[in-house]
Amino acid sequence: MDEKISIVYQGKTYESPVITGTKNEKAFDIANLRKETGLITMDYGYQNTGSTKSSITFVDGEKGILRYRGYPIEELAEKATFPETAWLLIYGDLPTEDQLTAFRRLLTENSLIHENLLHFFREMPPSAHPMGILSSIVNALGLFSPRFYDTENQAGEFDLMVAGLVSKIRTIAAFSYKASIGEPFAYPEADRSYCSNFLNMMFSSHTKPFVVNPLMEKALNTLLIVHADHEQNCSTSTVRMVGSSQANLYASICAGICALWGPLHGGANQAVLETLLRVQKSGMTVKQVLERAKDKTDPFKLSGFGHRVYKSYDPRAKVLQGLMEKIFSHEDNQDPLLDIARELEHQALSDDYFIERKLYPNVDFYSGILYRAMGIPTNMLTVMFAIGRLPGWIAHWKEMHDDPCSKLNRPRQIYMGEKERHWLDREERA
Ligand code: CMC
Numbered sequence: 001m002d003e004k005i006s007i008v009y010q011g012k013t014y015e016s017p018v019i020t021g022t023k024n025e026k027a028f029d030i031a032n033l034r035k036e037t038g039l040i041t042m043d044y045g046y047q048n049t050g051s052t053k054s055s056i057t058f059v060d061g062e063k064g065i066l067r068y069r070g071y072p073i074e075e076l077a078e079k080a081t082f083p084e085t086a087w088l089l090i091y092g093d094l095p096t097e098d099q100l101t102a103f104r105r106l107l108t109e110n111s112l113i114h115e116n117l118l119h120f121f122r123e124m125p126p127s128a129h130p131m132g133i134l135s136s137i138v139n140a141l142g143l144f145s146p147r148f149y150d151t152e153n154q155a156g157e158f159d160l161m162v163a164g165l166v167s168k169i170r171t172i173a174a175f176s177y178k179a180s181i182g183e184p185f186a187y188p189e190a191d192r193s194y195c196s197n198f199l200n201m202m203f204s205s206h207t208k209p210f211v212v213n214p215l216m217e218k219a220l221n222t223l224l225i226v227h228a229d230h231e232q233n234c235s236t237s238t239v240r241m242v243g244s245s246q247a248n249l250y251a252s253i254c255a256g257i258c259a260l261w262g263p264l265h266g267g268a269n270q271a272v273l274e275t276l277l278r279v280q281k282s283g284m285t286v287k288q289v290l291e292r293a294k295d296k297t298d299p300f301k302l303s304g305f306g307h308r309v310y311k312s313y314d315p316r317a318k319v320l321q322g323l324m325e326k327i328f329s330h331e332d333n334q335d336p337l338l339d340i341a342r343e344l345e346h347q348a349l350s351d352d353y354f355i356e357r358k359l360y361p362n363v364d365f366y367s368g369i370l371y372r373a374m375g376i377p378t379n380m381l382t383v384m385f386a387i388g389r390l391p392g393w394i395a396h397w398k399e400m401h402d403d404p405c406s407k408l409n410r411p412r413q414i415y416m417g418e419k420e421r422h423w424l425d426r427e428e429r430a
Contacts, residue, residue, distance in 0.1 A: 002017060003017070003018035003020075004017055005018060005028050007039075009037045009038075009039060010037075012036065014033055014036045014037050014039075016028055016029045016030060017029055021053075022058070023058060023060070027050050040414070042414060045308075046237075050232075051232055051237060052240070052399075052400070052403070052406075053403075053405075054231060054232070054396070055069070055092070056068070056069065056229060056231065056395050056399060057069075057089075057229045057230060057231040057392070058070070058231075059231055059309050061309035061311050061312070062311055062312060063312065064312040064313050064315045064318070066230070066315045068085065068089055068228065068229055069088050069093070071088070073225075073315055074315070074319060076088075076225050077225050077319045080094075080225060081193070081194065081221060082194050082224040082225055082228070083103060083107060083166070084100060085225045085228050085391065086228065086390075086391035087099065087100065087103055089391045089392055089394075089395040090162055090391055090395045090398060103163065106159065106160065106163035106167075107167040107194065108167070108188075108190045109163075110160070110163050110164040110167045110168065111167040111168065111170075111171055111188035112168075112171065112188065113171055113172060113175070117137060117140060117144070118175070120133075120136065120137055121133070121176060121178075121179035121185075122179060124176075126179075126180050126182070128180070129261075129379060130173065130176045130180070130380050130382075130383045131257060131260070131261040131267075131383060131386070132261075133172075133176040133179075134169070134173060134176060134383055134386060135258050136254075137172045137176075138165070138169065138172065138253055138254045138257060139250055139251060139254035141164070141165070141168060141250055142248055142249075142250030142251065145161070145164070148248060148249065148250070149248045158398070161249060162394055165249070165250075165253065165394065166391060166394075169386070169387050170188075170197065170198040170201070170387055171188055171201065173198070173380070173383045173386075173387055174186070174198060174201035174202045175201070177202055177377070177380055178201075183205055184206065186200060186201045186205065187201070192212075193217065193221075194221075195218075195220040196212045198387075199212045200212055202376070203375060215326065216373070216374045219323050219327060219374070220374060222320075222323055223320070223367060223370060223371070223384065223388065224384075224388040225388070226320065226388070227316075227367075227384075227385050227389050228388055228391050229389070229391065229396075230389075234259050234264075235256040235257070235260040235265060235266065235393065236256065236389075236393055236396050237259075238255050238256050238258075238259035239253060239256040239397055240252075240396055240397070240400050241255075241409045242255040242256075243400055243401065244400065244408050245408060245409075249394070249397055252397050256393045260382060266385040266386065267382050268303040268304055268362070268364040269303075269367050269368045269371075269382060270378055270379065270381045270382055271303035271304075271364075272341075272368050273337070273368035273372065274378065275289060275303060276337040276340050276341055276344075276369075277337070277378075279340050279344075280336060280337060280340060286340065286343045286344050286347055287347065289344065290302065290351060293353075294353045302344070302359075303364065303365075304361055304362055304366075304368075305348060305354070305360065305361055305365065306357070306359040307360075307362045310360065310362065312358070312360060313361070314360060314361065314362045314363055316362075316363035317360070317361045317362055317363055317365055317366060320363065320366045320367060320370060323370060324338070324366060324369070327370065328373070333373050335369055335372060338369050341365065345361055345365070348361075367385075368381050371384055
């Protein structure tokens with residue numbers, strides 16, 4: 001049965017069809033609301049606003065379900081490689097053997113960045129935040145391939161652009177780390193997997209050969225997969241917002257990286273680790289951390305807790321719990337921050353404030369501790385999120401580009417400022 005919603009305003013009736021999704025989610029279509037009634041809707045933070053129809057990722061925040069193109073995150077985390085997951089998100093299906101081989105070849109052939117770009121790394125102050133470096137260099141990558149700015153070429157050479165970005169982002173991330181510690185760059189090697197290559201570029205040096213630990217390689221693969229997409233989150237919506245003006249993919253991704261940087265979004269993983277370190281070093285107790293988080297006069301929040309969509313345990317955090325058991329069951333891999341994190345989780349989950357508001361650990365709560373076990377420094381944690389999220393951003397940019405219903409994203413506002421007034425010369429201003 002076709003459902004409809006009616007709004008009556010000043011004697012005029014606006015009737016809208018109800019849009020129903022694959023999993024029976026419902027939306028009220030307001031496309032002609034303003035034209036027919038003069039009204040717009042108001043929704044701070046877009047808590048109730050759908051910006052698009054999408055076939056990429058399904059999230060059920062009440063039941064804690066996450067699926068990429070229909071595949072449960074738990075299955076992908078166990079069985080897929082990150083390049084396979086990237087392909088799935090961007091092209092819509094798991095790759096065949098031939099498609100995966102061709103994609104891997106493209107990743108290998110496009111792993112290097114133009115030598116001129118190396119100056120960027122060397123000229124940045126050592127204190128520069130790696131997210132700032134990453135966003136700047138991703139934008140600059142486009143300058144070295146201006147033919148991709150042309151929409152026609154974007155369609156024809158999309159595969160090349162995708163492989164270039166997915167491959168180069170890990171090179172940029174590793175080079176920014178090497179530059180920050182004043183070591184020479186370690187270049188990507190053709191015979192390594194995506195994750196092994198990244199770890200090798202981060203930690204190998206001429207004086208210190210690096211052997212990639214297969215457990216850490218597998219853990220990195222899982223971490224990147226669980227971060228790979230999360231439907232219309234802040235950074236993905238930013239990519240779509242910028243892309244809706246027909247800005248090129250590099251500029252759109254650059255904007256997405258900047259949006260991810262903030263502590264309410266991807267920057268939360270760095271903030272979690274900083275909180276844990278503060279507890280460890282300053283002697284602040286877990287109880288004091290929770291009291292601060294609950295205090296409405298204090299801007300401090302418990303990073304890694306709460307989510308706009310999940311009102312139950314974040315399924316990505318559950319996958320990471322399993323990963324932690326594997327990693328930290330080894331005697332060599334112990335981290336006192338893990339005990340602090342577990343105590344924080346335990347106390348928060350039995351505290352009325354967190355129970356009433358349905359605040360559970362999100363993906364950022366434990367990811368930092370896992371990355372720390374690999375030797376990734378705290379200020380690189382959000383960069384790791386960006387490497388993982390890149391396929392999702394690209395998939396959404398492509399979906400928006402291919403969708404004939406797409407429009408320039410341009411919200412409206414209700415103006416609350418001064419009515420018309422007129423210029424006063426300086427001496428007339430009281
Ligand atoms: N610590 C303390 N209180 C919190 C927290 C928290 N982490 N999260 C939410 N609350 C409170 C909030 O103050 C509000 O209380 P009240 O109803 O008394 O005003 C209530 O819970 C509802 O929160 P909200 O801020 O209205 O909900 P939201 O959907 O706008 O916020 C959020 C979602 C993720 C911004 C928020 O939970 C938060 O700030 N969490 C900490 C930052 C974080 O971990 N971000 C990463 C999210 S997961 C990775 C990603 O996809 O980005």
